Amino acid sequence: MEKKFTLRKLIITIITFVVSIAFLLPFIWMLSTSFKIEADVFKFPVEWIPTRWNGLENFKEVWLGQYPFALYYWNSIKVTVITTAISVIVSAMAAYGFSKVNFPAGKFLFLIVLTTFMVPQQSILVPQFILYRYLGLFDSHFGLILLGSFSVLGTFMLRQFFMGIHSDYIDAAKIDGAGHFRIFWSIALPIVRPAIATYAILRFIWTWNDYQNPLIFLRTDGLYTIQLAMQKFTSLNGEFYSLIMAAAVSAILPLVIVFIIGQKQVIEGIAMGGVKG
Template sequence: MYVLLSVLLALVLLPFIWMLSSSFKHDNEVLTVPIRWIPETFVWSNYTDIWTRVPMAGYLLNSAILAVAISSLQVLTGSFAAYGFAKIRFPGRDALFLAYIATIAVPWQAYMIPQYIMMQKAGLTNTFTVLILLQAFSAFGVFLMRQYYSTIPDELMEAARIDGLNEYGIWARIILPLSKPALASLALLTFVNTWNDYMGPFIYLSSNELWTVQIGLRSFIGQYSAQYAMIMAGSVISIIPIFLIFMAGQRNFISGIATSGLKG
């Protein structure tokens, strides 16, 4: 088993190792065959030149603004809606939940164009607002949080109601403190998806000042050639925030994923 896991780990890390190696090469050395894993000469200037060639700091800041705003909203809306689906009984609750979750199966390409037309008529294109509003709700987030809430005993809510707490108070004072692992999992998954999102910013953001890091790296791709070394250096820089956030919340993330599939 350990041998199998080691092989799988090597396969997963192989593209990252190639990207890291390529970030220290000249452009004409990146796509050489066979692959030279260790550069003959380490081009350290790739990591310094990229900050002056493009507004890399601005791209990282834009990505951080969108990722933090969307992650915060999805944690808020997902946990709030999941509490209603998991702990409040009302007619048609299960049918409504299944209908809502079924939207995950609808590909974004199916409604991408009408969605853009709606946002354009509302005058929201080329702003962060459109991306934040469109991604403030997540059916997957509601599903993840509802599964976790199902592991919390209903007796806690009944006792809180007897003590006089309303549903908002129960959600804020009982459910949320008990849901830190699931909240951390949802926040991390949403942050990573938003940080790595390419199509959303590509469609809705046209100003260079609003570009995210994923769109900004496209600046190194020309009509007939591409600066692959710069792209790889920018890619390495772009994964550092995600790596740090994952390491900081790794314990809660694993705990939240492991328990979200259990039924209490």
Template sequence: MLSASAKLERDVMTYPIQWIPREWNWVDNFQKVWMENVPFSLFYWNSFKLAVVSTIATLLFSSMAAFAFSKLRAPGKGVMFGLMMSFMIIPEQATLVPRFIMIKWLGLYNSHEGLMLMLAFSMYFTFLMRQFMMGVHNDFIEVAKIDGAGYLRVYAQIMLPLCKPILATAGIIKFIWTWNDYQNPLIFLFTKELFPLPLGIQFFRQEYSNNVSLMMMAAVSAIIPLLIVFVVLQKQVINGITVGGVKG
């Protein structure tokens, strides 16, 4: 993909393959992808907006739910958690019709707000964070309560700093899932100006179906943010993989 994105179109299909192009055409391919007929930069911005907002919302809401399920006492908490987990066996495709009806009823069809609303919470990440928080010693919370901290302060100043590894891991996965999501935008968006990259590349393919080098340049451009997110957050995952304990 990297090699083909930097080649002239006539050199893409040469055999044997030339891993290093004899004639570099990277700049010209880049300009055609980003600055000509297809609004690639708009697709890029749409994907970035959806991925960032959905990731932040998921980390916030799922971590709050995980904190409640793992550390707070409430009647019926176990039943509620089991019920929520049972919903994970339902395929996402089975909920497309009711979600479509609901989003249409709310007046959010063909809008980024509708997609963000559906992607703002995740049972899967709530489960992962809850399991991680179960391993955090309760003495941290008890000491904070003795100092007069309420539940919100315990969550924000005690639990979240201790949960950086799972937050970073969930953030990476959620960002990648949202960035690569094709199904939801396909169903809930129909205006070209609102398309994220997966739909944008499909639209790009219709315009340049015979130009492999441009298709490869578009694909390279699409994966760059995923690499950046992983490189930036992997340190948190590796260095914070263990949580400090309390000495008896």
């Protein structure tokens, strides 16, 4: 049955491939433009492979020039890695508490946490802003990190996995005299490691790409994350499209790498939880 249709399958593959290239054209254009000299950017027909290479100079200007991406990269890496780490720990602890510790208040508290999930983040921006100014968290990386650290989604996702752990494991450990913290750390966490990896990668992507929170909660240039810097860079270099594209490539690249490494986790994670940042 399968073999009979090989030719058909091949033709469909070729057609789909052409469609996928068309779909990716904006990225291809971005990449090729980032290596061009400015005069060639708008040449038509488009030179997909630059005739005059200027890539090194473009990226050097982006990374070390007036608006040094090296600094914003460092800011983004710092904020993203710490946010991801805290968020994973807080979510995993809460998920364990809500699934494996049998305490009556738990069900009620879990409901409260879940209801906050319905609140669109944009509808609480103003009070958050006022609160941050009041607490002195405004315009700091620490404040920005806190905003991404308490994820209901992460708690819910990991809770599903903890619930899948058979309670025999936990009862056996208890008989051996292990407390909940011991069980959490040496039994439960290792079992759900794949789920944690999935959630961590997703949280990494969402935090890296976040534009709204840095826009509202950061003011000092030196604290900017890559997304914010990207936009400022664009308005500063309005006419230098080759530079802007080099900046765009720089902003997207780390995620493409994370995605290629964790491709399976990301796609499975998205498919499994049906989650969206």
